[in-house]
Amino acid sequence: MVTSGMMEAWDGDHQVMEETKVDVRQTRRDQSANNNTSNWSNGQCVVAMPSSSILNPRFDLSQCRGKLQQDGFEIPVTDMEEPLKTALDVSSIRRYMVFNSGFFHFLLAPVMYVVVWCAVFSTLHLYISVSDYWVLCLSVSLVSILLTTAIIYILHQNNKEININIDVRLVQVNERMIKYKLLVGVADWVQNCTGKMQLFFVYWDMSLCLRTLTEALDESCFVALETQNKLESRMSHLVLVAKEPPVDPEVGGSDEEQDSDENRPLLRNGDTRCSASSSPRGGAILPSNFSLVPEASLPAQSKAQQLLVTYSAAYVKLLMSDRLSGPSHHRLRPRRNHCTTAPLCLCQFIMNKIIR
Numbered sequence: 001m002v003t004s005g006m007m008e009a010w011d012g013d014h015q016v017m018e019e020t021k022v023d024v025r026q027t028r029r030d031q032s033a034n035n036n037t038s039n040w041s042n043g044q045c046v047v048a049m050p051s052s053s054i055l056n057p058r059f060d061l062s063q064c065r066g067k068l069q070q071d072g073f074e075i076p077v078t079d080m081e082e083p084l085k086t087a088l089d090v091s092s093i094r095r096y097m098v099f100n101s102g103f104f105h106f107l108l109a110p111v112m113y114v115v116v117w118c119a120v121f122s123t124l125h126l127y128i129s130v131s132d133y134w135v136l137c138l139s140v141s142l143v144s145i146l147l148t149t150a151i152i153y154i155l156h157q158n159n160k161e162i163n164i165n166i167d168v169r170l171v172q173v174n175e176r177m178i179k180y181k182l183l184v185g186v187a188d189w190v191q192n193c194t195g196k197m198q199l200f201f202v203y204w205d206m207s208l209c210l211r212t213l214t215e216a217l218d219e220s221c222f223v224a225l226e227t228q229n230k231l232e233s234r235m236s237h238l239v240l241v242a243k244e245p246p247v248d249p250e251v252g253g254s255d256e257e258q259d260s261d262e263n264r265p266l267l268r269n270g271d272t273r274c275s276a277s278s279s280p281r282g283g284a285i286l287p288s289n290f291s292l293v294p295e296a297s298l299p300a301q302s303k304a305q306q307l308l309v310t311y312s313a314a315y316v317k318l319l320m321s322d323r324l325s326g327p328s329h330h331r332l333r334p335r336r337n338h339c340t341t342a343p344l345c346l347c348q349f350i351m352n353k354i355i356r
């Protein structure tokens, strides 16, 4: 699921955290290697690709690649198109995106109002005999408005949370994109009575967020059990479904022994708890479920990595649709916010959501 290149990128971040001198050298090396991408700052949108249609959302990935190349981001097909197609180009997911979109909720509101109005009116009419019909109509209208508003509000609030069918499916994409300093997310909203669904590629250098989140997890080590309980209760529903070829016990076994923790794919850390389907002998690929809750035995940095990858697509969605609520600018400590375009950084978002 995770390429070794990604771990190299994280390893680069290791060095950044350890020594300032190394930090400077590493930064210079990165700058010379990615001269074209050094002008970007965290949170800036590099590419926004609108969906082809509202009823059948698809994104032109070859056009995305062209635009990214123009901006100096060279990403191989195996790290971008293939995982994105696996995550989003599935008919059931496209249907889900339509029914979960802001535009669908926008159309749903008047329909729901009429249905609720008729239901309440017919119910009250049976039990209450009112001489003035306009009094009954007025009260039924008020009740219907309140009920419809409450339902739409709940749907709107749900859209602010991490979405298991879109954001969690993009976890594997973002695992690969992090080494190119990009994050991917799908955001949608209603503007001028039309739905806007877009696939966003946002510039994000993860090293500072990783450092802050690792420090926060380290600081809370004396309440480690409490923090772990919070993670488990708030992330227990987050399960990643991945298709993996069965591991050949002869080849896979020896590799497993040689692999250190550093070289293991990030999300395979939860292997012990994954309800993997039994490996068939015929070489068929069956889906396996991976829990996204970081294991208690992991070091703070690995937990931070896993949390950052897990919540990256949800963060991009909220960032691009202006739904990130954070402290106002004057109250915010600037050194803690690594995002130049929003009041809340990815690491702060994770801390607010699941650690505090």
Ligand SMILES: [Zn+2]
Pocket (backbone or CB within 6 Å): 208, 209, 210, 212, 336, 337, 338, 339, 345, 346, 347, 348
């Ligand atoms: Zn941050």
